[in-house]
Amino acid sequence: MKSVSVIVPVYNVEKYLARCLDSLLGQTQPDIEILVVNDGSTDTSGRIVDEYAQKYPDRIRAFHMENEGVSAARNRGVAEAEGKYLTFVDSDDYVTVDYLELMVEAAEKNHADLVVQGFRMVDESGNVLAEVCPTAYIPGEKEEWPLRIISAWGRLFRREFWMQHNLTFPLGVRAEDAPVNLAANALAHHIQVVPRAGYQYFQHSASAMHNFKGLQKYRLPYEALEKTLQYIQETGLVNDRYFYEYCVMRILAFWVFEFARGSSVAKIKELCHYIMDMLNTYIPEYMRNPYVNPFRKLEIPFVHRASIWVLAVLCKLHILTPVIRVYAKLLH
Numbered sequence: 001m002k003s004v005s006v007i008v009p010v011y012n013v014e015k016y017l018a019r020c021l022d023s024l025l026g027q028t029q030p031d032i033e034i035l036v037v038n039d040g041s042t043d044t045s046g047r048i049v050d051e052y053a054q055k056y057p058d059r060i061r062a063f064h065m066e067n068e069g070v071s072a073a074r075n076r077g078v079a080e081a082e083g084k085y086l087t088f089v090d091s092d093d094y095v096t097v098d099y100l101e102l103m104v105e106a107a108e109k110n111h112a113d114l115v116v117q118g119f120r121m122v123d124e125s126g127n128v129l130a131e132v133c134p135t136a137y138i139p140g141e142k143e144e145w146p147l148r149i150i151s152a153w154g155r156l157f158r159r160e161f162w163m164q165h166n167l168t169f170p171l172g173v174r175a176e177d178a179p180v181n182l183a184a185n186a187l188a189h190h191i192q193v194v195p196r197a198g199y200q201y202f203q204h205s206a207s208a209m210h211n212f213k214g215l216q217k218y219r220l221p222y223e224a225l226e227k228t229l230q231y232i233q234e235t236g237l238v239n240d241r242y243f244y245e246y247c248v249m250r251i252l253a254f255w256v257f258e259f260a261r262g263s264s265v266a267k268i269k270e271l272c273h274y275i276m277d278m279l280n281t282y283i284p285e286y287m288r289n290p291y292v293n294p295f296r297k298l299e300i301p302f303v304h305r306a307s308i309w310v311l312a313v314l315c316k317l318h319i320l321t322p323v324i325r326v327y328a329k330l331l332h
Contacts, residue, residue: 002033004085004100005159007077009070010036014043016092016202021052023200024089025059029100034060035077036091040067045091071169071176074152078162086159088152092202099198103156106192113161113188116149118197124204134193135299143243144298145193146185147250152177154199157184165235170224174259178251179221179228186232186244215263215271220255222274229282245283246291250304252278253311256320260328268328272321279315287316 006024010017024034036053038046046064053062063076074088085107089095103115118133134145149155152169165187169176185191229248237244252275260268279286290296292312294305314320 002031002083003029003104004032004087004156005077005081005083006032006034006100007074007081007086007088008034008036008091009039009073009077009088010041010045010049010091011039011067011070011073012041012043012045013091014041014045014048017045017048018052020089020091020094021060023094023096025056026097027095027100028098029104032059032100033081033083035080036060036062037073037077038062038064039069039073040065069172071171071173074169075171078168081159084159086157086162087155089199090153090201092204093153094200094202096196096198096200099196100156102194102196102198106194107156107158110190110192112190112192113158114146114184114190115156115192115194116146117154117156117194117199118149119154119199119201120197121201121203124202129203131197133197134195136195137191137193139191139239143185143191143240144246144300146181146191147243147247148300150177150181150250150254152180153201155181155184161188165231170221172219173221173224174215174218175220175251175255176224179224182225182247182251183228183232185239185247187235187238189238191239215259215267220259220271225251226278229278233282242289242291245286245289246308248278248283249286249289249292249308249311250300253304253307256311256324257307257327260324261331263328265325268325269321272324275311276315276318276320279312286312 036049038049049062053060065076103117106112106115116134120128121130122128137145165183167180167183169180256271256275260271292309294309314323
């Protein structure tokens with residue numbers, strides 16, 4: 001069995017793909033497999049994928065599919081994976097040489113289902129724009145780091161855990177990471193963090209979030225998130241309830257303050273009604289969560305803590321929709 005299956009979804013990244021794959025080939029962690037899934041690229045990315053697979057047949061496996069989106073590409077990679085652990089790397093990003101070794105070491109030492117490592121945001125010149133580096137994870141006391149890192153990358157999952165809970169990325173939506181990460185944060189019996197920023201998140205003009213223009217052409221994973229909340233409720237929460245609820249609120253706050261901008265009134269209403277329904281149904285006592293207080297000491301930026309508090313207050317006062325409509329209009 002391979003130690004790690006690294007899943008790399010690819011779509012039109014001919015300029016950056018070699019850098020990503022070279023960083024994975026240079027890993028100090030032995031016996032990894034790199035599963036590169038070409039999601040119907042229209043540039044030369046597919047050819048680059050094949051060239052690397054032919055050059056490194058023992059380490060890289062190439063898959064080609066019609067364009068179905070990043071979720072479908074990741075799901076295909078998971079289906080083909082043979083490693084003990086799973087991790088995801090976006091094809092325009094790259095990682096430091098010991099990125100995988102440090103996470104596998106933490107997982108093996110602590111029998112972890114989930115390991116989280118920090119990241120650096122870098123620009124096209126290699127300048128570090130920001131760095132997020134975890135400190136510690138203490139069950140029931142300091143559980144914020146898994147909800148601080150909200151993307152699929154920067155995480156190592158035990159494949160057995162992934163398959164046990166039938167985790168999958170929802171198709172045809174934005175923010176596809178949220179349901180998967182929420183389930184992992186809630187259900188992993190052992191979680192570890194690596195106090196390093198080994199993932200290099202590349203911020204450039206063509207990146208998806210950089211070019212996001214609202215929810216006119218996109219949909220959020222409403223159904224998938226609700227199914228995840230139901231599943232966690234039925235299966236039984238493993239980790240701290242307050243941190244879990246805070247994680248749900250973190251997702252909802254991110255959605256409303258990030259994705260409402262540039263969206264139509266109808267889309268904003270749909271989003272706000274969904275958020276209020278989720279809170280009232282699954283976290284009816286959200287205002288009593290001690291972490292909602294923005295001045296509670298957590299290793300989460302104050303602006304994020306404040307956004308969660310604002311969301312909670314607006315929902316409690318039943319004025320979320322009108323306020324977010326004004327907010328979106330001002331920032332449009």
